[in-house]
Amino acid sequence: MKAMSVAAVLASILAAARVEAAMTNAAEEVEVYLVESNAIVRAPRIVHTDEEWRRQLTPEQYRVTRQGGTECAFAGELYRHKGRGLYRCVCCGLALFRSVDKFESGTGWPSFFQPVHRANLRELMDRSHGMVRTEVRCVRCDAHLGHVFPDGPRPTGLRYCINSAALKFEESSPAASK
Numbered sequence: 001m002k003a004m005s006v007a008a009v010l011a012s013i014l015a016a017a018r019v020e021a022a023m024t025n026a027a028e029e030v031e032v033y034l035v036e037s038n039a040i041v042r043a044p045r046i047v048h049t050d051e052e053w054r055r056q057l058t059p060e061q062y063r064v065t066r067q068g069g070t071e072c073a074f075a076g077e078l079y080r081h082k083g084r085g086l087y088r089c090v091c092c093g094l095a096l097f098r099s100v101d102k103f104e105s106g107t108g109w110p111s112f113f114q115p116v117h118r119a120n121l122r123e124l125m126d127r128s129h130g131m132v133r134t135e136v137r138c139v140r141c142d143a144h145l146g147h148v149f150p151d152g153p154r155p156t157g158l159r160y161c162i163n164s165a166a167l168k169f170e171e172s173s174p175a176a177s178k
């Protein structure tokens with residue numbers, strides 16, 4: 001009888017440890033939409049030290065994505081960019097926007113009316129500069145991308161106002177651009 005209760009206690013300790021391990025793993029993984037497989041998959045978060053990001057990025061890319069900066073209007077390379085393809089996160093390469101969803105907003109920043117999938121963006125309340133805005137970040141590496149506003153064109157009515165410095169463009173084959 002006594003031996004059984006020790007076993008039961010051990011079993012519950014092991015069960016608790018497994019739950020904790022599963023929760024730790026969950027915290028390190030995130031659901032992302034992969035255009036390559038047209039599916040939502042669980043993927044590890046991409047975490048680097050500040051020093052590693054500094055090495056990987058240009059000073060402007062680092063300032064915008066890792067420090068929440070904003071590039072000057074009309075200054076970014078991709079503002080007037082018209083190629084067909086995908087705009088990926090400059091930090092981790094996750095596909096974020098498609099060229100077919102880009103529109104001329106007149107703001108001076110690349111603007112999109114929808115992301116490739118909402119799963120790939122994390123939205124946060126931003127109360128800086130005396131405004132209430134919705135910040136958007138890359139869900140996989142937490143890069144600051146820009147903001148989303150409710151004054152975009154149809155069909156979504158949304159305007160994703162994104163820094164060029166947070167994106168890298170990938171020209172796609174007709175099949176990949178949907």
Ligand SMILES: [Zn+2]
Nearest residue numbers: 089092138141
């Ligand atoms: Zn990213």
